[in-house]
Amino acid sequence: MELRPIDIARKLDVGTSALRHYEEWGIVPPAKRKPNGYRTYTEEHEAYFQCIRAMYPGFGMAAVKKIMPMIQKNKFTEALWVVNKNQAELFQRKQQAVKALEILKPDNMESFLEKRSKKWYTIGEVEQEIEVPATTLRHWEKEGLITPNRDPESGYRRYNHEDIRRLLIIRTVQSSVYLLDVVRDVMEKINQQSITEARKITMDTLAYMDYQIEQQLRGAHYLYKLIELLKQKGNDC
Numbered sequence: 001m002e003l004r005p006i007d008i009a010r011k012l013d014v015g016t017s018a019l020r021h022y023e024e025w026g027i028v029p030p031a032k033r034k035p036n037g038y039r040t041y042t043e044e045h046e047a048y049f050q051c052i053r054a055m056y057p058g059f060g061m062a063a064v065k066k067i068m069p070m071i072q073k074n075k076f077t078e079a080l081w082v083v084n085k086n087q088a089e090l091f092q093r094k095q096q097a098v099k100a101l102e103i104l105k106p107d108n109m110e111s112f113l114e115k116r117s118k119k120w121y122t123i124g125e126v127e128q129e130i131e132v133p134a135t136t137l138r139h140w141e142k143e144g145l146i147t148p149n150r151d152p153e154s155g156y157r158r159y160n161h162e163d164i165r166r167l168l169i170i171r172t173v174q175s176s177v178y179l180l181d182v183v184r185d186v187m188e189k190i191n192q193q194s195i196t197e198a199r200k201i202t203m204d205t206l207a208y209m210d211y212q213i214e215q216q217l218r219g220a221h222y223l224y225k226l227i228e229l230l231k232q233k234g235n236d237c
Contacts (some may be wrong), residue, residue: 027068058215109179120158
């Protein structure tokens with residue numbers, strides 16, 4: 001069955017230009033061409049387009065661009081493992097956000113810092129304390145989000161309690177939802193002694209993650225339908 005681009009575009013509520021972009025990106029099979037050069041699509045193309053539109057909200061276009069070429073090469077299991085990895089990463093971020101929300105309660109924050117009796121902490125110690133890689137801490141410093149003190153003798157970075165407090169807030173704000181420019185803007189508004197805004201951001205992030213997992217499951221459903229269609233087509237050949 002031949003389908004016109006406009007027919008699919010209307011079903012998916014997108015412009016025909018979006019369909020062309022997907023084809024140019026190589027995430028759908030090339031369209032057939034009529035003698036006049038017009039594109040025509042098939043039921044298989046429609047399933048690809050539906051899958052892409054369904055997966056985008058939960059996984060993002062970067063993941064879609066990685067997964068769909070695998071599907072075209074019949075690497076179905078590999079594609080499913082990429083989906084699984086994305087879902088596992090979302091779960092990990094969810095756990096970190098829940099933990100951060102608990103730590104960011106005023107009493108818990110003070111308790112967290114009081115248990116750290118040292119005046120100064122090395123970057124390795126901070127890495128363990130707040131579960132953020134040293135490479136990320138250096139990157140945040142490069143981006144101007146944190147400016148640790150330097151040991152006057154060795155020149156090594158050293159962090160105090162207020163630095164750790166700030167890093168906890170940065171870690172909370174920095175998630176899949178927020179770009180570093182947004183983190184920087186938020187940090188400019190947050191006084192180091194105040195964590196109310198950080199808690200609000202964390203709760204908003206958790207709510208978004210709940211939406212995201214629903215969208216991931218919806219996208220995975222459409223991916224499964226596409227795989228089943230392609231398997232059936234292969235069996236019919």
